[in-house]
């Protein structure tokens with residue numbers, strides 16, 4: 001069996017500002033090297049919360065449970081250290097940072113990831129090639145991070161970072177949302193280009209579309225902060241055609257409406 | 261920070277005149293020195309009762325305890341023939357320029373305004389004079405360095421800057437101030453006169469040592485269709501008090517006042533601005549930003565005044581403060597005084613707070629340490645001023661200072 005990339009054990013996560021609001025309530029997940037997992041689930045079921053907790057966002061508190069990356073317990077580790085180890089989250093809603101150019105940001109990020117200065121020329125070659133793969137104009141690099149980017153541009157910019165940083169674990173939170181048909185293909189090809197037997201991918205999505213390009217080995221359904229069902233690609237297809245209701249009914253689960 | 265009460269005789273009227281005579285100054289200038297020495301005697305030190313001095317207590321600063329000294333001046337200029345860029349002390353006695361200096365010096369900032377202005381007028385020995393005749397311009401910025409590194413510890417310097425731009429002319433002046441880490445008091449007076457349709461850009465580039473206390477009055481008088489842009493970059497120094505004012509007199513004139521300050525340890529910054537709209541359809545924009553680490557603090561007090569005569573004007577005023585540590589502090593008070601009902605737009609905004617948490621997490625999630633992320637965020641925060649700094653390679657140099665200072669700052 002191949003090496004474990006991500007292991008989530010009975011994870012409970014609440015909102016840091018609202019400790020009484022627990023969103024993830026006993027989630028389990030196990031991703032091994034070379035595997036692609038898809039995480040689906042109704043709006044508000046806790047997918048992004050789980051993803052942010054894995055990335056180490058201080059906006060969320062892990063109440064109990066464990067996050068293991070390549071066997072190492074990172075539950076308490078600051079976000080930057082997790083990233084340096086090779087964890088990466090493509091955000092559902094990337095933050096705009098006016099004044100900070102993509103190129104300066106990427107250079108700093110790559111320097112942090114490698115733990116050493118990156119020669120300017122090498123960096124620029126890398127940047128140019130990755131931009132090209134993603135069919136992004138070079139002028140993109142001179143723009144301020146996500147500032148005034150269209151929805152699709154933001155998603156491409158996330159994948160640009162993924163391409164430069166080459167993480168071992170890539171979590172893609174609705175990277176497919178907001179992309180037009182051609183962009184989805186380009187971005188999917190970009191992601192596929194990074195796939196190696198060493199890395200693990202978790203695709204959070206509402207649609208089967210992206211999974212047609214990046215075929216998942218496993219599909220999980222998150223409801224009320226728990227993985228209630230796992231299966232293969234056919235599970236995603238089932239949801240695409242019938243929605244979540246039949247699964248919820250079969251499992252006897254009522255979807256909670258969370259109030260904040 | 262209490263001062264030794266030993267005062268030096270240099271500030272008396274007799275001593276001021278004796279020094280001026282020794283410099284072979286012309287009679288008109290001697291008369292101004294006399295007036296200024298008397299004004300100095302008559303003007304009390306500002307107290308915290310005065311609104312612009314509310315948070316900067318100078319009651320224990322005794323100017324007379326600081327021997328006036330002369331900083332070294334060096335000037336890099338590629339200005340074409342006809343444009344004068346040089347030492348103001350030379351210009352004041354130079355036959356070509358004397359009448360210009362005489363006409364404009366003290367026409368915007370008066371010796372009788374207050375103690376710092378009086379002290380400067382009585383005691384200035386060096387500074388910069390820039391005279392741009394009608395229609396002329398310099399493509400490259402003039403860089404004037406005022407360097408107090410060699411003056412003895414505890415001195416005071418009184419740099420004097422006068423820029424007069426003729427009709428339709430254009431000039432950019434970088435004033436670079438430097439000192440050692442020894443105690444130093446600085447009282448600057450910067451006067452800018454922009455005739456119709458001219459453009460003056462001034463960058464105040466403070467590279468002070470750790471124990472410099474600066475008190476600056478910079479004021480422009482802006483004619484019809486003219487444009488004055490004053491930007492200030494403050495990284496060094498212990499106490500920095502800059503009063504930057506624009507008398508926007510001409511129809512359609514524009515004033516831009518910007519400033520960025522990066523503080524650490526117990527640095528104290530105090531910015532006062534005035535956009536005085538007098539001419540109709542005049543425009544102005546003020547943007548002062550500070551990023552504060554350690555126990556540093558920043559104060560902003562600014563007035564946008566739109567006079568009855570300034571119909572159809574537009575003004576904008578913003579002060580933004582980033583608190584990078586628990587000990588940092590900022591006070592912000594933008595004031596609008598609108599005396600006419602006929603204004604296009606008057607905006608003012610003030611913010612004080614920590615860095616955007618989401619932006620910080622975004623950067624950290626890509627591997628940047630908190631410090632590296634803050635270095636990037638602060639440089640980004642300052643971009644609105646840094647991005648159009650005149651001169652090549654200069655913006656990168658300033659960014660380098662910001663990054664280096666934050667590498668050791670208490671965050």
Ligand SMILES: Nc1ncnc2c1ncn2[C@@H]1O[C@H](COP(=O)(O)OP(=O)(O)OP(=O)(O)O)[C@@H](O)[C@H]1O
Pocket residue numbers: 015018021023041042043044045046047048049050059092258259260
């Ligand atoms: N910072 C927060 N403050 C308050 N409520 C929050 C916060 N973050 C998440 N929530 C709530 O937690 C629940 C789960 O949100 P989350 O973003 O994880 O859902 P999701 O599964 O990603 O949904 P979607 O499919 O719409 O992206 C929602 O009800 C949301 O409103």
Ligand SMILES: [Mg+2]
Pocket residue numbers: 047048049092173174
């Ligand atoms: Mg989500």
